[in-house]
Amino acid sequence: MSVGSGVPVIEGRKLAKSFRGPGKQLVQALDDVSFAVMPGTLTALVGPDGAGKTTLIRLMAGLMIADAGELTVLGFDVKGDPQAIQDRIGYMPQRFGLYEDLSVQENLDLYADMHGVSAQDRRARYPMLMEMTALGPFTRRLAGKLSGGMKQKLGLACTLVRAPDLLLLDEPTVGVDPLSRRELWDIVSRLVREEGVPVLLSTAYLDEAARCEHVMVLHQGKLLSQGPPSAVSGLADGRVFDVQSDGGEPARELQARLLDEPDVLDASPEAGRVRIVRREGAPEDPGAGSAGLRFSPVPARFEDGFMVLLQPNAGQAGPAKDDAADMKLEHPPAADAGQPVIEVDKVVKRFGDFVAVDQISFQIRRGEIFGLLGPNGAGKTTTFRMLCGLLRPTSGGLKIAGADLKRSPASARQKIGYVAQKFSLYAQLSVAENLDFFASAYGLYGARRRQRIDWAMAQFQLGPIANQLGGQLPGGYKQRLATAAALLHEPDILFLDEATSGADPLARREFWRRITALAQQGVTVIVTTHFMVEAEYCDRIAILDSGRVLAQGSPAEIRARGATASNAQPTMEDAFIAVIEAARAPSPNERAA
Amino acid sequence: MLASLRRILALIRKEILAVLKDARTRNMLLIQPVLQCLLFGYAATLDLNNVPYAVLDRDRSTASSALLAKLDGSGVFHRIANLTQADQMKRLIDNQTVLLVIQIDPDFQRRLSAGEDAPVQMIADGRNSNTAGAALGYAGAAVDSFNADWRADHGLPPSPITVSPRAWYNANLETRWNLIPALVGTITLMSTLMLSALSVAREREEGTFDQLLVTPFRPVEIMAGKAIPAMMIGVVQATNALLVAQLWFRIPFAGSYVTLYVGLILFLLAAVGIGLFVSSIAATMQQAMLYAFVTIMPFSLLSGLTTPISSMPAVMQDFTLINPLRYAIDLVHRVYLEGVGLDRLTPDLWPMAIIAAVTLSAAAWMFRNRLE
Numbered sequence: 006m007s008v009g010s011g012v013p014v015i016e017g018r019k020l021a022k023s024f025r026g027p028g029k030q031l032v033q034a035l036d037d038v039s040f041a042v043m044p045g046t047l048t049a050l051v052g053p054d055g056a057g058k059t060t061l062i063r064l065m066a067g068l069m070i071a072d073a074g075e076l077t078v079l080g081f082d083v084k085g086d087p088q089a090i091q092d093r094i095g096y097m098p099q100r101f102g103l104y105e106d107l108s109v110q111e112n113l114d115l116y117a118d119m120h121g122v123s124a125q126d127r128r129a130r131y132p133m134l135m136e137m138t139a140l141g142p143f144t145r146r147l148a149g150k151l152s153g154g155m156k157q158k159l160g161l162a163c164t165l166v167r168a169p170d171l172l173l174l175d176e177p178t179v180g181v182d183p184l185s186r187r188e189l190w191d192i193v194s195r196l197v198r199e200e201g202v203p204v205l206l207s208t209a210y211l212d213e214a215a216r217c218e219h220v221m222v223l224h225q226g227k228l229l230s231q232g233p234p235s236a237v238s239g240l241a242d243g244r245v246f247d248v249q250s251d252g253g254e255p256a257r258e259l260q261a262r263l264l265d266e267p268d269v270l271d272a273s274p275e276a277g278r279v280r281i282v283r284r285e286g287a288p289e290d291p292g293a294g295s296a297g298l299r300f301s302p303v304p305a306r307f308e309d310g311f312m313v314l315l316q317p318n319a320g321q322a323g324p325a326k327d328d329a330a331d332m333k334l335e336h337p338p339a340a341d342a343g344q345p346v347i348e349v350d351k352v353v354k355r356f357g358d359f360v361a362v363d364q365i366s367f368q369i370r371r372g373e374i375f376g377l378l379g380p381n382g383a384g385k386t387t388t389f390r391m392l393c394g395l396l397r398p399t400s401g402g403l404k405i406a407g408a409d410l411k412r413s414p415a416s417a418r419q420k421i422g423y424v425a426q427k428f429s430l431y432a433q434l435s436v437a438e439n440l441d442f443f444a445s446a447y448g449l450y451g452a453r454r455r456q457r458i459d460w461a462m463a464q465f466q467l468g469p470i471a472n473q474l475g476g477q478l479p480g481g482y483k484q485r486l487a488t489a490a491a492l493l494h495e496p497d498i499l500f501l502d503e504a505t506s507g508a509d510p511l512a513r514r515e516f517w518r519r520i521t522a523l524a525q526q527g528v529t530v531i532v533t534t535h536f537m538v539e540a541e542y543c544d545r546i547a548i549l550d551s552g553r554v555l556a557q558g559s560p561a562e563i564r565a566r567g568a569t570a571s572n573a574q575p576t577m578e579d580a581f582i583a584v585i586e587a588a589r590a591p592s593p594n595e596r597a598a
Numbered sequence: 599m600l601a602s603l604r605r606i607l608a609l610i611r612k613e614i615l616a617v618l619k620d621a622r623t624r625n626m627l628l629i630q631p632v633l634q635c636l637l638f639g640y641a642a643t644l645d646l647n648n649v650p651y652a653v654l655d656r657d658r659s660t661a662s663s664a665l666l667a668k669l670d671g672s673g674v675f676h677r678i679a680n681l682t683q684a685d686q687m688k689r690l691i692d693n694q695t696v697l698l699v700i701q702i703d704p705d706f707q708r709r710l711s712a713g714e715d716a717p718v719q720m721i722a723d724g725r726n727s728n729t730a731g732a733a734l735g736y737a738g739a740a741v742d743s744f745n746a747d748w749r750a751d752h753g754l755p756p757s758p759i760t761v762s763p764r765a766w767y768n769a770n771l772e773t774r775w776n777l778i779p780a781l782v783g784t785i786t787l788m789s790t791l792m793l794s795a796l797s798v799a800r801e802r803e804e805g806t807f808d809q810l811l812v813t814p815f816r817p818v819e820i821m822a823g824k825a826i827p828a829m830m831i832g833v834v835q836a837t838n839a840l841l842v843a844q845l846w847f848r849i850p851f852a853g854s855y856v857t858l859y860v861g862l863i864l865f866l867l868a869a870v871g872i873g874l875f876v877s878s879i880a881a882t883m884q885q886a887m888l889y890a891f892v893t894i895m896p897f898s899l900l901s902g903l904t905t906p907i908s909s910m911p912a913v914m915q916d917f918t919l920i921n922p923l924r925y926a927i928d929l930v931h932r933v934y935l936e937g938v939g940l941d942r943l944t945p946d947l948w949p950m951a952i953i954a955a956v957t958l959s960a961a962a963w964m965f966r967n968r969l970e
Binding site for chain 1: 601604605607608609611612615616619620804805806808809810811812813814815816
């Protein structure tokens with residue numbers, strides 16, 4: 006493959022593909038999509054859930070045939086010769102088929118066998134892959150025992166056992182912590198830069214798209230834009246402002262308020278301030294009519310342009326946004342703000358010899374949004390599961406809403422709501438049946454139960470899909486249903502375990518809109534997330550690694566810990582990585598001395 | 599208490615919905631027992647009909663013809679070859695053309711008339727020992743009948759001892775009568791054990807078990823909510839199998855339905871206990887499925903369904919004591935064919951109660967412990 010030459014490696018002309026949905030209706034997954042991917046480039050495919058990203062990648066891999074249009078990959082017609090393409094590309098699907106009961110080495114060997122890689126080629130290839138993925142020390146470990154990030158790296162290594170002419174990656178960084186995400190990106194960029202392999206990947210992280218040379222934005226099956234990322238960010242030029250409150254209003258509440266402004270297309274909290282994108286045709290002076298707020302223009306980012314691209318109907322707020330803002334509890338928790346509702350005192354959790362959580366302590370006050378962050382395997386999930394009562398601490402004190410989980414777990418559980426990492430309601434039951442069941446599980450019956458279910462149906466707009474099966478809902482709706490079920494009994498405390506993992510930027514905005522509204526009414530929220538931008542919504546965050554709390558404080562305080570001479574304004578992600586690396590560095594005391 | 603009951607009811611409703619909503623699962627559970635009964639009723643019979651046999655009749659006398667007429671007229675045997683040479687026998691047996699060859703010596707009639715012993719040789723294909731044994735038995739009966747006739751016709755006194763067999767509760771000794779009622783236990787054991795073993799494992803795999811555990815459900819309530827629906831489905835299945843036995847195969851029901859269902863419910867409790875215990879130790883559905891299979895196989899083999907327990911080695915007989923199916927089959931036989939009441943079923947009832955108590959408490963303990 007010659008690098009940089011003018012012949013596209015992938016070229017699609019007027020591609021169309023439709024499927025039969027669960028209700029037998031026709032879903033247009035791709036509609037009139039034409040594009041070209043040039044050799045030696047890194048291309049990102051972005052768009053909300055259900056935009057058609059996976060379908061397009063599967064078409065390119067020759068695993069599906071388009072209904073209409075032409076698609077050539079590496080010069081081969083996909084329709085005519087899919088095998089010729091599959092022999093030359095590397096393709097990593099969203100859930101890569103690792104064999105969990107085989108070791109890292111056995112998985113690699115298996116994929117090498119399947120692709121017919123010769124012993125000689127393996128000798129040359131394996132050390133390179135091991136060096137690249139840093140999996141060398143773990144070759145004997147079972148794949149099932151690897152952390153999420155390491156699994157993804159192993160998946161990538163298996164995809165690369167044979168040097169491909171083109172690499173297709175479907176959301177390779179979903180559910181991966183910031184550290185592993187950075188490592189994966191290092192691997193991918195090395196492949197493009199040093200080996201000249203063209204890579205096309207889909208992603209829900211818009212900052213990742215900004216790092217690519219070429220970006221394709223898909224929405225509802227249509228290609229809205231293709232070109233360098235600057236073409237997308239350029240759409241928001243002159244419309245992005247940094248807003249600061251003189252009155253010290255928390256960024257989260259200011260953000261919620263600003264989102265309701267008719268001129269504001271998008272708002273997100275950032276570094277204690279709020280970043281807004283204004284609608285097209287908004288009055289010249291952004292500050293007019295908003296006393297006590299200071300607006301300063303800032304350069305547009307890819308994400309800003311993306312929001313402009315997806316919400317073209319200027320002057321009219323998106324429907325999801327408004328409804329999410331109306332989130333009202335009927336019986337908000339008693340207003341005793343400032344009282345600790347969760348007290349964690351020197352909690353230890355051991356699994357055999359392994360200390361998963363080592364003497365952690367923190368307190369969470371009523372109405373707070375508390376973020377639990379940390380790389381995969383930091384003890385974050387263990388801590389979270391202990392807080393929910395799914396695990397019992399080996400030692401230490403744990404009080405939830407004043408109750409000791411060891412003594413009265415059933416009554417304490419009545420006060421909590423839990424939204425799990427992956428959809429964990431009943432896939433075989435309909436939306437209404439799921440809500441029915443969880444209402445009963447929380448002891449709701451009679452008129453009250455009907456009232457609460459109606460509330461959930463209305464708040465989360467589940468009415469139109471009440472009879473669809475839980476398992477067949479699109480991702481965004483699953484997430485809404487899970488949140489609705491967790492709120493039926495109006496809990497004092499809401500636990501969200503990577504609830505937005507794999508969700509697209511729009512769904513995440515809507516989700517946080519609801520969470521912010523709940524916190525304003527006194528609900529205490531505990532979240533874990535791999536999206537560092539989401540940490541900005543928290544009042545306080547704790548960063549965990551190796552079972553210990555490394556840092557605790559407001560987002561601004563944490564962010565300050567990431568500041569260096571070269572990077573005075575670190576992002577939350579920079580700060581996160583800095584905190585983890587400082588703790589992992591060998592003997593920091595010596596260095597200080 | 600009321601709140602607890604409401605929660606259990608909600609779980610039961612959810613379980614039944616989840617199982618019966620899917621048309622394929624529903625059909626599997628409700629039609630499967632009927633199909634199994636029909637299949638076993640027709641295919642798995644030990645009664646012999648149309649046994650192919652060959653004859654090497656070197657005598658060709660009226661006596662030998664009369665003997666063969668007895669065989670041909672029994673309704674069991676079907677003569678397919680008359681041989682002329684001894685070496686033809688081997689080929690027919692080897693390629694399984696016949697199950698039995700009867701060889702009559704040239705002096706058969708002469709010896710009989712002279713009052714001497716007249717041996718008749720029967721060669722059976724012993725590769726299938728059960729069938730060969732049964733065929734030889736039937737052939738022996740035909741010979742006895744010939745003997746009796748011969749004695750009467752020739753004015754000889756009858757044999758000093760005559761056996762007059764009478765099989766109670768199954769006068770014609772039909773395998774079906776034995777097998778189909780036993781299936782009521784076997785089929786329900788398989789389904790309830792599988793259902794309960796998989797139900798928790800599936801929830802664990804799909805993450806819904808965590809969701810269940812963060813709600814106010816107590817482990818005991820979850821157990822009850824899992825056990826009761828599986829038992830309800832077991833009762834429906836047992837009923838389906840009973841209907842096939844009575845309406846299709848016309849096997850007369852001698853006992854009381856109340857007695858039968860009381861026994862069945864105790865049996866289902868034991869089966870669900872085993873299922874839930876399997877579920878509590880399995881981490882994945884695949885494991886639960888494997889555990890359930892390795893439990894079901896020995897349970898059915900050592901239940902007396904196909905081979906009598908009394909003819910098993912002593913160690914195996916001891917093992918059957920912890921097998922609920924053994925008691926269930928005995929119970930169904932006795933109620934269905936013999937018509938006994940609960941008072942005489944205690945030897946079957948209390949072991950099942952003990953098995954249920956032990957497995958259910960072990961499962962409850964495991965559930966609580968897995969939370970740690």
